Amino acid sequence: MDVIPLDDPTEAQIEQWHAVLTAVHAAEPAGDPAPVREQTARLLRDAGRRLWAAADGGETAAVAELRLPGGPGADRPGEIDIQVAPAHRRRGLGTRLMAVAAEGLRADGRGSVIAQVLAGTPAVPFLESHGFVCVLTLSGLLLRLDDLPPDRVPKLVAAGPSGYRLVRWRGMVPDEYADALARAKHAMADLAEYEGLPWDADRVREMAEMVAKRGDDLYTVAAVQGTAVAGFTEIVVPAGAPERAAQYDTAVVPEHRGRRLGIWVKAVMLEWLAAERPEVREIETDNAGDNAHMLAVNEELGFRRQRESREYQAAARDLPTIHSTRL
Ligand SMILES: CC(C)(COP(=O)(O)OP(=O)(O)OC[C@H]1O[C@@H](n2cnc3c(N)ncnc32)[C@H](O)[C@@H]1OP(=O)(O)O)[C@@H](O)C(=O)NCCC(=O)NCCS
Missing domain, CATH: 3.40.630.30 (Gcn5-related N-acetyltransferase (GNAT))
Incomplete structure:
Protein backbone atom coordinates (compact mmCIF):
# COMPACT_ATOMS: atom_id res chain seq x y z
CA MET A 1 0.00 0.00 0.00
CA ASP A 2 1.35 3.42 -0.97
CA VAL A 3 0.55 6.65 0.82
CA ILE A 4 1.29 9.74 -1.21
CA PRO A 5 1.11 13.37 -0.09
CA LEU A 6 -0.92 15.58 -2.43
CA ASP A 7 0.72 18.98 -2.37
CA ASP A 8 -0.77 20.18 -5.61
CA PRO A 9 -3.48 17.68 -6.57
CA THR A 10 -4.03 16.93 -10.25
CA GLU A 11 -7.50 16.62 -11.82
CA ALA A 12 -7.16 12.82 -11.73
CA GLN A 13 -6.25 12.87 -8.03
CA ILE A 14 -9.23 15.14 -7.28
CA GLU A 15 -11.45 12.71 -9.20
CA GLN A 16 -10.15 9.74 -7.18
CA TRP A 17 -10.51 11.61 -3.90
CA HIS A 18 -14.08 12.49 -4.79
CA ALA A 19 -14.80 8.84 -5.65
CA VAL A 20 -13.71 7.83 -2.11
CA LEU A 21 -15.94 10.50 -0.53
CA THR A 22 -18.87 9.38 -2.70
CA ALA A 23 -18.40 5.72 -1.74
CA VAL A 24 -18.18 6.61 1.97
CA HIS A 25 -21.29 8.78 1.71
CA ALA A 26 -23.26 6.03 -0.04
CA ALA A 27 -22.51 3.70 2.89
CA GLU A 28 -23.37 6.24 5.64
CA PRO A 29 -25.55 9.02 4.18
CA ALA A 30 -26.75 10.38 7.60
CA GLY A 31 -29.27 12.55 5.78
CA ASP A 32 -26.51 14.67 4.24
CA PRO A 33 -26.55 15.50 0.53
CA ALA A 34 -23.99 13.60 -1.56
CA PRO A 35 -20.62 15.35 -1.93
CA VAL A 36 -20.36 17.74 -4.88
CA ARG A 37 -17.25 17.48 -7.06
CA GLU A 38 -16.75 21.24 -7.30
CA GLN A 39 -16.66 21.46 -3.50
CA THR A 40 -14.17 18.61 -3.27
CA ALA A 41 -11.93 20.36 -5.80
CA ARG A 42 -12.08 23.61 -3.87
CA LEU A 43 -11.27 21.93 -0.57
CA LEU A 44 -8.28 20.14 -2.05
CA ARG A 45 -6.91 23.36 -3.51
CA ASP A 46 -7.18 25.18 -0.19
CA ALA A 47 -3.58 25.72 0.86
CA GLY A 48 -4.44 25.48 4.56
CA ARG A 49 -4.72 21.67 4.43
CA ARG A 50 -2.27 18.79 4.17
CA LEU A 51 -3.56 15.87 2.13
CA TRP A 52 -2.64 12.22 1.68
CA ALA A 53 -4.12 9.46 -0.47
CA ALA A 54 -3.60 5.73 0.05
CA ALA A 55 -3.73 3.38 -2.92
CA ASP A 56 -4.63 -0.29 -2.62
CA GLY A 57 -4.04 -2.40 -5.73
CA GLY A 58 -3.52 0.73 -7.85
CA GLU A 59 -6.83 2.28 -6.83
CA THR A 60 -7.23 5.20 -4.38
CA ALA A 61 -8.87 3.49 -1.42
CA ALA A 62 -8.54 6.04 1.38
CA VAL A 63 -7.80 9.71 1.91
CA ALA A 64 -6.79 11.91 4.83
CA GLU A 65 -6.71 15.61 5.44
CA LEU A 66 -5.07 17.50 8.25
CA ARG A 67 -5.88 21.12 8.93
CA LEU A 68 -3.38 23.15 10.92
CA PRO A 69 -5.39 26.24 11.93
CA GLY A 70 -3.61 29.45 12.79
CA GLY A 71 -0.63 28.86 10.47
CA PRO A 72 2.60 26.90 11.02
CA GLY A 73 3.36 25.98 14.62
CA ALA A 74 0.28 27.68 16.14
CA ASP A 75 -0.63 26.60 19.66
CA ARG A 76 -3.93 25.04 18.59
CA PRO A 77 -5.13 21.50 17.93
CA GLY A 78 -4.91 20.17 14.39
CA GLU A 79 -8.09 18.81 12.79
CA ILE A 80 -8.05 15.43 11.10
CA ASP A 81 -10.45 13.66 8.77
CA ILE A 82 -9.81 10.17 7.37
CA GLN A 83 -12.10 8.43 4.89
CA VAL A 84 -11.66 4.81 3.84
CA ALA A 85 -13.84 3.42 1.03
CA PRO A 86 -16.10 0.69 2.49
CA ALA A 87 -14.56 -2.10 0.36
CA HIS A 88 -11.12 -1.40 1.86
CA ARG A 89 -11.88 -1.20 5.58
CA ARG A 90 -10.46 -3.17 8.52
CA ARG A 91 -7.14 -3.66 6.77
CA GLY A 92 -5.22 -0.97 8.57
CA LEU A 93 -5.53 1.78 5.96
CA GLY A 94 -7.22 4.18 8.38
CA THR A 95 -4.50 3.55 10.96
CA ARG A 96 -1.76 4.00 8.38
CA LEU A 97 -3.16 7.37 7.32
CA MET A 98 -3.58 8.36 10.97
CA ALA A 99 0.13 7.61 11.52
CA VAL A 100 1.19 9.64 8.47
CA ALA A 101 -0.99 12.61 9.48
CA ALA A 102 0.30 12.30 13.08
CA GLU A 103 3.87 12.75 11.79
CA GLY A 104 2.70 15.97 10.09
CA LEU A 105 1.03 17.06 13.30
CA ARG A 106 4.10 16.43 15.44
CA ALA A 107 6.43 17.97 12.87
CA ASP A 108 4.39 21.17 13.16
CA GLY A 109 4.76 21.11 16.95
CA ARG A 110 1.03 20.62 17.63
CA GLY A 111 0.18 19.02 20.95
CA SER A 112 -3.18 17.57 20.02
CA VAL A 113 -5.68 16.83 17.29
CA ILE A 114 -9.48 16.83 17.06
CA ALA A 115 -11.88 14.91 14.80
CA GLN A 116 -15.63 15.23 14.34
CA VAL A 117 -17.46 12.00 13.52
CA LEU A 118 -20.98 10.58 13.43
CA ALA A 119 -22.12 8.67 16.53
CA GLY A 120 -22.87 5.01 15.91
CA THR A 121 -20.43 4.64 12.97
CA PRO A 122 -17.10 2.74 12.73
CA ALA A 123 -15.29 6.04 13.32
CA VAL A 124 -16.11 5.78 17.04
CA PRO A 125 -14.32 2.46 17.76
CA PHE A 126 -11.60 3.49 15.30
CA LEU A 127 -10.77 6.73 17.14
CA GLU A 128 -11.17 5.13 20.56
CA SER A 129 -8.75 2.38 19.53
CA HIS A 130 -6.21 5.15 18.90
CA GLY A 131 -6.66 6.78 22.30
CA PHE A 132 -9.04 9.56 21.26
CA VAL A 133 -11.45 10.77 23.95
CA CYS A 134 -14.91 12.23 23.31
CA VAL A 135 -14.89 15.90 24.40
CA LEU A 136 -18.23 17.05 22.99
CA THR A 137 -21.49 15.48 21.85
CA LEU A 138 -23.33 17.39 19.16
CA SER A 139 -26.92 17.11 17.93
CA GLY A 140 -27.21 17.67 14.19
CA LEU A 141 -30.42 19.57 13.33
CA LEU A 142 -32.01 20.53 10.04
CA LEU A 143 -34.45 23.32 9.20
CA ARG A 144 -36.44 22.84 5.99
CA LEU A 145 -37.53 26.33 4.97
CA ASP A 146 -40.48 24.98 2.95
CA ASP A 147 -41.93 23.44 6.13
CA LEU A 148 -42.00 26.76 8.02
CA GLY A 302 -38.45 24.80 13.30
CA PHE A 303 -35.16 22.84 13.31
CA ARG A 304 -35.58 19.06 13.68
CA ARG A 305 -33.00 16.58 15.02
CA GLN A 306 -31.28 14.54 12.33
CA ARG A 307 -28.23 12.83 13.80
CA GLU A 308 -25.73 12.87 16.61
CA SER A 309 -22.05 13.55 16.15
CA ARG A 310 -19.11 13.57 18.49
CA GLU A 311 -15.98 15.62 18.74
CA TYR A 312 -12.92 13.57 19.71
CA GLN A 313 -9.50 14.72 20.84
CA ALA A 314 -6.12 12.99 21.29
CA ALA A 315 -2.64 14.07 22.31
CA ALA A 316 -0.21 14.02 19.37
CA ARG A 317 2.24 11.91 21.38
CA ASP A 318 -0.37 9.13 21.82
CA LEU A 319 -1.04 8.69 18.10
CA PRO A 320 0.47 5.80 16.13
CA THR A 321 3.82 6.21 14.39
CA ILE A 322 4.47 4.95 10.87
CA HIS A 323 6.68 2.15 12.26
CA SER A 324 3.96 0.92 14.62
CA THR A 325 1.39 0.25 11.85
CA ARG A 326 0.98 -3.15 10.26
CA LEU A 327 1.14 -2.07 6.60
C1 LIG B 1 -13.27 5.09 10.60
C2 LIG B 1 -12.50 4.58 9.39
C3 LIG B 1 -11.59 5.71 8.90
C4 LIG B 1 -11.64 3.37 9.80
O1 LIG B 1 -10.83 2.96 8.71
P1 LIG B 1 -10.21 1.45 8.62
O2 LIG B 1 -9.19 1.46 7.55
O3 LIG B 1 -11.31 0.47 8.51
O4 LIG B 1 -9.52 1.32 10.06
P2 LIG B 1 -8.37 0.29 10.51
O5 LIG B 1 -8.42 -0.95 9.66
O6 LIG B 1 -7.07 1.00 10.56
O7 LIG B 1 -8.89 -0.04 11.99
C5 LIG B 1 -8.11 0.14 13.14
C6 LIG B 1 -8.87 -0.30 14.39
O8 LIG B 1 -10.01 0.54 14.57
C7 LIG B 1 -11.09 -0.24 15.15
N1 LIG B 1 -12.19 -0.30 14.17
C8 LIG B 1 -12.23 0.20 12.92
N2 LIG B 1 -13.43 -0.01 12.34
C9 LIG B 1 -14.16 -0.69 13.25
C10 LIG B 1 -15.49 -1.23 13.24
N3 LIG B 1 -16.29 -1.11 12.15
N4 LIG B 1 -15.93 -1.85 14.35
C11 LIG B 1 -15.15 -2.01 15.44
N5 LIG B 1 -13.86 -1.53 15.50
C12 LIG B 1 -13.40 -0.88 14.41
C13 LIG B 1 -10.52 -1.64 15.37
O9 LIG B 1 -9.95 -1.65 16.65
C14 LIG B 1 -9.45 -1.69 14.28
O10 LIG B 1 -8.44 -2.66 14.56
P3 LIG B 1 -8.67 -4.20 14.12
O11 LIG B 1 -9.16 -4.20 12.70
O12 LIG B 1 -7.31 -4.82 14.29
O13 LIG B 1 -9.71 -4.75 15.07
C15 LIG B 1 -13.48 4.12 8.27
O14 LIG B 1 -14.46 3.25 8.81
C16 LIG B 1 -14.20 5.28 7.58
O15 LIG B 1 -13.71 5.80 6.59
N6 LIG B 1 -15.38 5.69 8.08
C17 LIG B 1 -16.18 6.77 7.47
C18 LIG B 1 -15.49 8.13 7.58
C19 LIG B 1 -15.24 8.53 9.02
O16 LIG B 1 -16.12 8.55 9.83
N7 LIG B 1 -13.99 8.89 9.28
C20 LIG B 1 -13.52 9.23 10.61
C21 LIG B 1 -12.96 10.58 10.64
S1 LIG B 1 -11.43 10.60 11.53
Whole structure:
Protein backbone atom coordinates (compact mmCIF):
# COMPACT_ATOMS: atom_id res chain seq x y z
CA MET A 1 0.00 0.00 0.00
CA ASP A 2 1.35 3.42 -0.97
CA VAL A 3 0.55 6.65 0.82
CA ILE A 4 1.29 9.74 -1.21
CA PRO A 5 1.11 13.37 -0.09
CA LEU A 6 -0.92 15.58 -2.43
CA ASP A 7 0.72 18.98 -2.37
CA ASP A 8 -0.77 20.18 -5.61
CA PRO A 9 -3.48 17.68 -6.57
CA THR A 10 -4.03 16.93 -10.25
CA GLU A 11 -7.50 16.62 -11.82
CA ALA A 12 -7.16 12.82 -11.73
CA GLN A 13 -6.25 12.87 -8.03
CA ILE A 14 -9.23 15.14 -7.28
CA GLU A 15 -11.45 12.71 -9.20
CA GLN A 16 -10.15 9.74 -7.18
CA TRP A 17 -10.51 11.61 -3.90
CA HIS A 18 -14.08 12.49 -4.79
CA ALA A 19 -14.80 8.84 -5.65
CA VAL A 20 -13.71 7.83 -2.11
CA LEU A 21 -15.94 10.50 -0.53
CA THR A 22 -18.87 9.38 -2.70
CA ALA A 23 -18.40 5.72 -1.74
CA VAL A 24 -18.18 6.61 1.97
CA HIS A 25 -21.29 8.78 1.71
CA ALA A 26 -23.26 6.03 -0.04
CA ALA A 27 -22.51 3.70 2.89
CA GLU A 28 -23.37 6.24 5.64
CA PRO A 29 -25.55 9.02 4.18
CA ALA A 30 -26.75 10.38 7.60
CA GLY A 31 -29.27 12.55 5.78
CA ASP A 32 -26.51 14.67 4.24
CA PRO A 33 -26.55 15.50 0.53
CA ALA A 34 -23.99 13.60 -1.56
CA PRO A 35 -20.62 15.35 -1.93
CA VAL A 36 -20.36 17.74 -4.88
CA ARG A 37 -17.25 17.48 -7.06
CA GLU A 38 -16.75 21.24 -7.30
CA GLN A 39 -16.66 21.46 -3.50
CA THR A 40 -14.17 18.61 -3.27
CA ALA A 41 -11.93 20.36 -5.80
CA ARG A 42 -12.08 23.61 -3.87
CA LEU A 43 -11.27 21.93 -0.57
CA LEU A 44 -8.28 20.14 -2.05
CA ARG A 45 -6.91 23.36 -3.51
CA ASP A 46 -7.18 25.18 -0.19
CA ALA A 47 -3.58 25.72 0.86
CA GLY A 48 -4.44 25.48 4.56
CA ARG A 49 -4.72 21.67 4.43
CA ARG A 50 -2.27 18.79 4.17
CA LEU A 51 -3.56 15.87 2.13
CA TRP A 52 -2.64 12.22 1.68
CA ALA A 53 -4.12 9.46 -0.47
CA ALA A 54 -3.60 5.73 0.05
CA ALA A 55 -3.73 3.38 -2.92
CA ASP A 56 -4.63 -0.29 -2.62
CA GLY A 57 -4.04 -2.40 -5.73
CA GLY A 58 -3.52 0.73 -7.85
CA GLU A 59 -6.83 2.28 -6.83
CA THR A 60 -7.23 5.20 -4.38
CA ALA A 61 -8.87 3.49 -1.42
CA ALA A 62 -8.54 6.04 1.38
CA VAL A 63 -7.80 9.71 1.91
CA ALA A 64 -6.79 11.91 4.83
CA GLU A 65 -6.71 15.61 5.44
CA LEU A 66 -5.07 17.50 8.25
CA ARG A 67 -5.88 21.12 8.93
CA LEU A 68 -3.38 23.15 10.92
CA PRO A 69 -5.39 26.24 11.93
CA GLY A 70 -3.61 29.45 12.79
CA GLY A 71 -0.63 28.86 10.47
CA PRO A 72 2.60 26.90 11.02
CA GLY A 73 3.36 25.98 14.62
CA ALA A 74 0.28 27.68 16.14
CA ASP A 75 -0.63 26.60 19.66
CA ARG A 76 -3.93 25.04 18.59
CA PRO A 77 -5.13 21.50 17.93
CA GLY A 78 -4.91 20.17 14.39
CA GLU A 79 -8.09 18.81 12.79
CA ILE A 80 -8.05 15.43 11.10
CA ASP A 81 -10.45 13.66 8.77
CA ILE A 82 -9.81 10.17 7.37
CA GLN A 83 -12.10 8.43 4.89
CA VAL A 84 -11.66 4.81 3.84
CA ALA A 85 -13.84 3.42 1.03
CA PRO A 86 -16.10 0.69 2.49
CA ALA A 87 -14.56 -2.10 0.36
CA HIS A 88 -11.12 -1.40 1.86
CA ARG A 89 -11.88 -1.20 5.58
CA ARG A 90 -10.46 -3.17 8.52
CA ARG A 91 -7.14 -3.66 6.77
CA GLY A 92 -5.22 -0.97 8.57
CA LEU A 93 -5.53 1.78 5.96
CA GLY A 94 -7.22 4.18 8.38
CA THR A 95 -4.50 3.55 10.96
CA ARG A 96 -1.76 4.00 8.38
CA LEU A 97 -3.16 7.37 7.32
CA MET A 98 -3.58 8.36 10.97
CA ALA A 99 0.13 7.61 11.52
CA VAL A 100 1.19 9.64 8.47
CA ALA A 101 -0.99 12.61 9.48
CA ALA A 102 0.30 12.30 13.08
CA GLU A 103 3.87 12.75 11.79
CA GLY A 104 2.70 15.97 10.09
CA LEU A 105 1.03 17.06 13.30
CA ARG A 106 4.10 16.43 15.44
CA ALA A 107 6.43 17.97 12.87
CA ASP A 108 4.39 21.17 13.16
CA GLY A 109 4.76 21.11 16.95
CA ARG A 110 1.03 20.62 17.63
CA GLY A 111 0.18 19.02 20.95
CA SER A 112 -3.18 17.57 20.02
CA VAL A 113 -5.68 16.83 17.29
CA ILE A 114 -9.48 16.83 17.06
CA ALA A 115 -11.88 14.91 14.80
CA GLN A 116 -15.63 15.23 14.34
CA VAL A 117 -17.46 12.00 13.52
CA LEU A 118 -20.98 10.58 13.43
CA ALA A 119 -22.12 8.67 16.53
CA GLY A 120 -22.87 5.01 15.91
CA THR A 121 -20.43 4.64 12.97
CA PRO A 122 -17.10 2.74 12.73
CA ALA A 123 -15.29 6.04 13.32
CA VAL A 124 -16.11 5.78 17.04
CA PRO A 125 -14.32 2.46 17.76
CA PHE A 126 -11.60 3.49 15.30
CA LEU A 127 -10.77 6.73 17.14
CA GLU A 128 -11.17 5.13 20.56
CA SER A 129 -8.75 2.38 19.53
CA HIS A 130 -6.21 5.15 18.90
CA GLY A 131 -6.66 6.78 22.30
CA PHE A 132 -9.04 9.56 21.26
CA VAL A 133 -11.45 10.77 23.95
CA CYS A 134 -14.91 12.23 23.31
CA VAL A 135 -14.89 15.90 24.40
CA LEU A 136 -18.23 17.05 22.99
CA THR A 137 -21.49 15.48 21.85
CA LEU A 138 -23.33 17.39 19.16
CA SER A 139 -26.92 17.11 17.93
CA GLY A 140 -27.21 17.67 14.19
CA LEU A 141 -30.42 19.57 13.33
CA LEU A 142 -32.01 20.53 10.04
CA LEU A 143 -34.45 23.32 9.20
CA ARG A 144 -36.44 22.84 5.99
CA LEU A 145 -37.53 26.33 4.97
CA ASP A 146 -40.48 24.98 2.95
CA ASP A 147 -41.93 23.44 6.13
CA LEU A 148 -42.00 26.76 8.02
CA PRO A 149 -45.45 28.28 8.64
CA PRO A 150 -45.38 31.57 6.65
CA ASP A 151 -46.03 33.81 9.66
CA ARG A 152 -43.35 32.34 11.97
CA VAL A 153 -40.33 34.36 10.86
CA PRO A 154 -42.11 37.76 10.48
CA LYS A 155 -43.65 37.36 13.96
CA LEU A 156 -40.29 36.56 15.57
CA VAL A 157 -38.61 39.48 13.77
CA ALA A 158 -41.35 41.87 14.92
CA ALA A 159 -41.07 40.61 18.52
CA GLY A 160 -37.40 41.70 18.83
CA PRO A 161 -36.39 43.38 22.11
CA SER A 162 -36.07 47.16 22.25
CA GLY A 163 -32.75 48.88 22.93
CA TYR A 164 -30.76 47.01 20.26
CA ARG A 165 -29.68 47.93 16.77
CA LEU A 166 -29.45 45.26 14.06
CA VAL A 167 -26.33 45.16 11.88
CA ARG A 168 -25.55 42.69 9.15
CA TRP A 169 -22.70 42.04 6.76
CA ARG A 170 -21.62 39.58 4.14
CA GLY A 171 -18.05 38.18 4.28
CA MET A 172 -15.40 39.83 6.44
CA VAL A 173 -16.47 41.60 9.64
CA PRO A 174 -16.26 45.41 9.27
CA ASP A 175 -13.30 46.74 11.29
CA GLU A 176 -15.56 48.68 13.67
CA TYR A 177 -17.16 45.43 14.90
CA ALA A 178 -14.16 43.06 14.81
CA ASP A 179 -13.16 43.35 18.50
CA ALA A 180 -16.77 43.44 19.68
CA LEU A 181 -17.58 40.31 17.67
CA ALA A 182 -14.54 38.52 19.12
CA ARG A 183 -15.76 39.37 22.65
CA ALA A 184 -19.19 37.98 21.80
CA LYS A 185 -17.59 34.80 20.37
CA HIS A 186 -15.87 34.39 23.68
CA ALA A 187 -19.34 33.80 25.14
CA MET A 188 -19.34 30.39 23.47
CA ALA A 189 -17.31 28.84 26.27
CA ASP A 190 -18.05 25.23 25.30
CA LEU A 191 -15.71 25.28 22.32
CA ALA A 192 -13.05 27.52 23.82
CA GLU A 193 -12.82 25.23 26.84
CA TYR A 194 -11.14 22.34 25.14
CA GLU A 195 -9.45 24.29 22.37
CA GLY A 196 -8.02 26.40 25.17
CA LEU A 197 -8.01 29.36 22.86
CA PRO A 198 -9.37 32.87 23.28
CA TRP A 199 -11.15 34.59 20.41
CA ASP A 200 -9.61 37.82 19.16
CA ALA A 201 -10.16 40.01 16.09
CA ASP A 202 -7.45 38.13 14.13
CA ARG A 203 -9.09 34.76 14.73
CA VAL A 204 -12.47 36.18 13.69
CA ARG A 205 -10.90 37.41 10.44
CA GLU A 206 -9.07 34.14 9.89
CA MET A 207 -12.37 32.25 10.02
CA ALA A 208 -13.94 34.61 7.45
CA GLU A 209 -10.87 34.25 5.18
CA MET A 210 -11.08 30.47 5.36
CA VAL A 211 -14.72 30.55 4.23
CA ALA A 212 -13.95 33.03 1.42
CA LYS A 213 -11.01 30.92 0.18
CA ARG A 214 -13.33 27.98 -0.28
CA GLY A 215 -15.57 30.28 -2.37
CA ASP A 216 -18.40 30.06 0.17
CA ASP A 217 -20.45 33.03 1.43
CA LEU A 218 -20.55 34.01 5.10
CA TYR A 219 -23.53 36.04 6.36
CA THR A 220 -23.60 37.60 9.83
CA VAL A 221 -26.45 39.31 11.71
CA ALA A 222 -25.65 41.02 15.02
CA ALA A 223 -27.67 42.83 17.68
CA VAL A 224 -25.62 45.79 18.86
CA GLN A 225 -25.95 48.00 21.92
CA GLY A 226 -23.67 51.04 21.97
CA THR A 227 -20.42 49.58 20.63
CA ALA A 228 -20.98 46.08 22.04
CA VAL A 229 -22.17 43.08 20.07
CA ALA A 230 -24.81 41.61 22.41
CA GLY A 231 -25.65 38.65 20.21
CA PHE A 232 -24.96 37.42 16.69
CA THR A 233 -25.52 34.55 14.29
CA GLU A 234 -23.57 33.35 11.25
CA ILE A 235 -24.66 31.31 8.21
CA VAL A 236 -22.44 29.95 5.45
CA VAL A 237 -23.88 29.28 1.99
CA PRO A 238 -21.60 26.85 0.17
CA ALA A 239 -20.59 27.60 -3.41
CA GLY A 240 -21.83 24.97 -5.82
CA ALA A 241 -24.39 23.53 -3.37
CA PRO A 242 -26.31 26.51 -2.00
CA GLU A 243 -29.52 24.53 -1.32
CA ARG A 244 -28.21 23.53 2.09
CA ALA A 245 -26.62 26.32 4.12
CA ALA A 246 -24.73 25.72 7.35
CA GLN A 247 -25.28 27.48 10.62
CA TYR A 248 -21.96 28.62 12.06
CA ASP A 249 -21.71 30.34 15.43
CA THR A 250 -24.56 31.93 17.35
CA ALA A 251 -24.02 33.47 20.77
CA VAL A 252 -25.55 35.94 23.18
CA VAL A 253 -23.19 37.44 25.75
CA PRO A 254 -24.17 36.59 29.35
CA GLU A 255 -25.40 40.06 30.41
CA HIS A 256 -27.84 40.17 27.46
CA ARG A 257 -29.30 36.69 27.85
CA GLY A 258 -32.97 36.00 28.59
CA ARG A 259 -34.30 38.67 26.20
CA ARG A 260 -34.85 36.40 23.18
CA LEU A 261 -31.93 37.98 21.32
CA GLY A 262 -30.74 34.59 20.01
CA ILE A 263 -34.01 33.70 18.30
CA TRP A 264 -34.36 37.29 17.09
CA VAL A 265 -31.02 37.44 15.25
CA LYS A 266 -31.70 33.99 13.78
CA ALA A 267 -35.15 35.05 12.53
CA VAL A 268 -33.66 38.24 11.02
CA MET A 269 -31.06 36.05 9.30
CA LEU A 270 -33.79 33.84 7.80
CA GLU A 271 -35.60 36.90 6.47
CA TRP A 272 -32.37 38.25 4.97
CA LEU A 273 -31.47 34.93 3.35
CA ALA A 274 -34.97 34.54 1.87
CA ALA A 275 -34.50 37.89 0.11
CA GLU A 276 -30.80 37.55 -0.74
CA ARG A 277 -30.36 33.80 -1.38
CA PRO A 278 -33.74 32.28 -2.24
CA GLU A 279 -31.97 29.14 -3.52
CA VAL A 280 -31.23 28.16 0.12
CA ARG A 281 -33.86 25.52 1.05
CA GLU A 282 -32.37 23.98 4.19
CA ILE A 283 -30.11 25.00 7.05
CA GLU A 284 -28.10 22.52 9.06
CA THR A 285 -26.64 23.10 12.49
CA ASP A 286 -24.82 21.28 15.27
CA ASN A 287 -25.63 22.00 18.91
CA ALA A 288 -23.64 20.84 21.91
CA GLY A 289 -25.69 18.08 23.57
CA ASP A 290 -25.67 19.97 26.88
CA ASN A 291 -26.68 23.30 25.35
CA ALA A 292 -30.38 22.95 26.17
CA HIS A 293 -31.03 26.63 25.59
CA MET A 294 -29.72 26.73 22.02
CA LEU A 295 -31.51 23.46 21.22
CA ALA A 296 -34.77 25.01 22.47
CA VAL A 297 -34.23 28.13 20.34
CA ASN A 298 -33.56 26.03 17.25
CA GLU A 299 -36.55 23.76 17.83
CA GLU A 300 -38.82 26.79 18.28
CA LEU A 301 -37.56 28.12 14.95
CA GLY A 302 -38.45 24.80 13.30
CA PHE A 303 -35.16 22.84 13.31
CA ARG A 304 -35.58 19.06 13.68
CA ARG A 305 -33.00 16.58 15.02
CA GLN A 306 -31.28 14.54 12.33
CA ARG A 307 -28.23 12.83 13.80
CA GLU A 308 -25.73 12.87 16.61
CA SER A 309 -22.05 13.55 16.15
CA ARG A 310 -19.11 13.57 18.49
CA GLU A 311 -15.98 15.62 18.74
CA TYR A 312 -12.92 13.57 19.71
CA GLN A 313 -9.50 14.72 20.84
CA ALA A 314 -6.12 12.99 21.29
CA ALA A 315 -2.64 14.07 22.31
CA ALA A 316 -0.21 14.02 19.37
CA ARG A 317 2.24 11.91 21.38
CA ASP A 318 -0.37 9.13 21.82
CA LEU A 319 -1.04 8.69 18.10
CA PRO A 320 0.47 5.80 16.13
CA THR A 321 3.82 6.21 14.39
CA ILE A 322 4.47 4.95 10.87
CA HIS A 323 6.68 2.15 12.26
CA SER A 324 3.96 0.92 14.62
CA THR A 325 1.39 0.25 11.85
CA ARG A 326 0.98 -3.15 10.26
CA LEU A 327 1.14 -2.07 6.60
C1 LIG B 1 -13.27 5.09 10.60
C2 LIG B 1 -12.50 4.58 9.39
C3 LIG B 1 -11.59 5.71 8.90
C4 LIG B 1 -11.64 3.37 9.80
O1 LIG B 1 -10.83 2.96 8.71
P1 LIG B 1 -10.21 1.45 8.62
O2 LIG B 1 -9.19 1.46 7.55
O3 LIG B 1 -11.31 0.47 8.51
O4 LIG B 1 -9.52 1.32 10.06
P2 LIG B 1 -8.37 0.29 10.51
O5 LIG B 1 -8.42 -0.95 9.66
O6 LIG B 1 -7.07 1.00 10.56
O7 LIG B 1 -8.89 -0.04 11.99
C5 LIG B 1 -8.11 0.14 13.14
C6 LIG B 1 -8.87 -0.30 14.39
O8 LIG B 1 -10.01 0.54 14.57
C7 LIG B 1 -11.09 -0.24 15.15
N1 LIG B 1 -12.19 -0.30 14.17
C8 LIG B 1 -12.23 0.20 12.92
N2 LIG B 1 -13.43 -0.01 12.34
C9 LIG B 1 -14.16 -0.69 13.25
C10 LIG B 1 -15.49 -1.23 13.24
N3 LIG B 1 -16.29 -1.11 12.15
N4 LIG B 1 -15.93 -1.85 14.35
C11 LIG B 1 -15.15 -2.01 15.44
N5 LIG B 1 -13.86 -1.53 15.50
C12 LIG B 1 -13.40 -0.88 14.41
C13 LIG B 1 -10.52 -1.64 15.37
O9 LIG B 1 -9.95 -1.65 16.65
C14 LIG B 1 -9.45 -1.69 14.28
O10 LIG B 1 -8.44 -2.66 14.56
P3 LIG B 1 -8.67 -4.20 14.12
O11 LIG B 1 -9.16 -4.20 12.70
O12 LIG B 1 -7.31 -4.82 14.29
O13 LIG B 1 -9.71 -4.75 15.07
C15 LIG B 1 -13.48 4.12 8.27
O14 LIG B 1 -14.46 3.25 8.81
C16 LIG B 1 -14.20 5.28 7.58
O15 LIG B 1 -13.71 5.80 6.59
N6 LIG B 1 -15.38 5.69 8.08
C17 LIG B 1 -16.18 6.77 7.47
C18 LIG B 1 -15.49 8.13 7.58
C19 LIG B 1 -15.24 8.53 9.02
O16 LIG B 1 -16.12 8.55 9.83
N7 LIG B 1 -13.99 8.89 9.28
C20 LIG B 1 -13.52 9.23 10.61
C21 LIG B 1 -12.96 10.58 10.64
S1 LIG B 1 -11.43 10.60 11.53
